Amino acid sequence: MVRRTTDREGLARQLAGLPTLPRDALKQLWQELFGQVPPHKLGRKLMMLAIAYKLQERAIGGLKPSVVRQFTRAAECVTAGKPLAAPTIVKPGTRLLREWQGTTHEVIVLDNGVRYQGKIWRSLSEVARAITGARWSGPRFFGLKEHRA
Numbered sequence: 355m356v357r358r359t360t361d362r363e364g365l366a367r368q369l370a371g372l373p374t375l376p377r378d379a380l381k382q383l384w385q386e387l388f389g390q391v392p393p394h395k396l397g398r399k400l401m402m403l404a405i406a407y408k409l410q411e412r413a414i415g416g417l418k419p420s421v422v423r424q425f426t427r428a429a430e431c432v433t434a435g436k437p438l439a440a441p442t443i444v445k446p447g448t449r450l451l452r453e454w455q456g457t458t459h460e461v462i463v464l465d466n467g468v469r470y471q472g473k474i475w476r477s478l479s480e481v482a483r484a485i486t487g488a489r490w491s492g493p494r495f496f497g498l499k500e501h502r503a
Contacts, residue, residue, distance in 0.1 A: 365413045372402045380405065387412075450478075450496045454485050461496065 375383070380401050384392040387408045392401055417425075431438050444450070448463040461481055462469040470481045478492025486495070493499045 362414075365409065368409055369406050372406060444498065450498075452485075452496050459485055 372380070377398060380398065381392055383405055384401060387405060428438055444463045446463055446465045450461045450463065450468075452459045452461075459470070459481075461478065464474065467474050467476045468478055468481060469475070470484070475481050475484075478496055478498075479490060480492070482490035482492045482495035491499065
C-alpha cells in the first residue's frame with residue numbers, strides 16, 4: 355500500500371526500498387500509484403524509476419505547469435512530425451523594435467528585465483501590455499516566437 359509521506363526521511367526510506375521489492379510488489383505499487391497495470395514489457399529498472407518519480411511527486415510536488423506545457427507542445431510537435439523549435443534566448447544588450455499603431459517602440463534587454471521608455475520592467479509581456487492595453491505574450495509581440503495555429 356502506498357503511504358503518503360511528507361517527511362523527506364520517510365520518502366528516502368521508500369525510495370531506498372524499491373530495489374528490494376519483488377516484481378509483483380512493484381506491479382502492485384504501480385497499480386496503486388498510476389491507477390492501471392504497468393505496460394506488459396516495461397522493464398524493472400524503468401518501472402522503479404517511474405514509481406520513484408511518482409512517490410517524489412506526491413510527497414514534494416510535481417513539475418511546474420509551464421514545464422508541463424513545454425512537454426505537451428514538444429509531444430504534439432513530435433506526433434505531428436514537425437521540428438521542435440529551439441527556445442529563443444535573447445542576450446542582455448539586445449535591442450528589440452516593434453511598430454505598433456504607427457509608433458516604433460524600443461526595448462533593451464537587461465540581465466534582470468528590460469528597459470522601455472527609461473523604466474525597468476520585469477518582462478516583455480509587461481511592456482507589451484503597457485503598449486497595447488491587452489494581455490500579450492511579450493516574446494510573441496516582439497517577434498521572438500511564432501504564432502501557433
